[in-house]
Amino acid sequence: MKNIRAGRPVSCRCVEDLPKVTCFNPEGVSPSRLESVVISVDELEALRLGDKMGLYQADAAARMRISRQTFGRIIESAHKKVAEAIVEGKSICIAGGHVEAHSGPFGTSGPESCVCLGCGYENPHLDGIPCRIELCPQCGGALVRKGRSSSVDT
Structure with a gap:
């Protein structure tokens, strides 16, 4: 069951692209002993903008349409999760988040679809028929409306 917290609702974070790969596994760890760390799509976007592209936090936050402080919290969380996975030999899986696409494969032109x-x-x-009530026939994951604000829990 989802935790209900008081305060301000979480706003959508804009991402430019869905991840091409959603899981990374360490070599040399048997599948029966493998643990995983889950990184949300917005945390991946923060890593991409801040670490891969080298943007300043204020610029990266503007691209995600969030405050600089929120961006700092998101990227700090992502850094901790990646460090935990590397140090402790855990897999890294990318799923979930509260995201809104504004370009890339989430583009809003053309007929609407569920992704x-x-x-x-x-x-x-x-x-x-809301997309969220259907499951993906390939992996069983939740579907969301392409190009719309979506909250996906894992």
């Missing part, structure tokens, strides 16, 4: 954040599967959106 799986887990594997990228898409199917046409049927009016009157």
